[in-house]
Amino acid sequence: ISLREAGILQTFPMEYKFSSSEDNLKFTKVSKQIGNAVPPRLGEIIGISIIKHLEEMDNGKDKK
Numbered sequence: 001i002s003l004r005e006a007g008i009l010q011t012f013p014m015e016y017k018f019s020s021s022e023d024n025l026k027f028t029k030v031s032k033q034i035g036n037a038v039p040p041r042l043g044e045i046i047g048i049s050i051i052k053h054l055e056e057m058d059n060g061k062d063k064k
Contacts, residue, residue: 003027006034011041 001009007016018030 003030003034006031010034010037011039012037013040 003018004014007018008014012034018025018033
């Protein structure tokens, strides 16, 4: 599996440019970035869920 394929599996956009502190991107550094990342799509879904919950609280629907 290539680094690009790993990034795609983690839901990074195809055009996403992975960076390293060095000009020469090293396989191990980029693979660590990908492996340690929270998938962008997961972050989006969690954010949407939080917003929905807060909106329900504002509307008085959360009666816990």
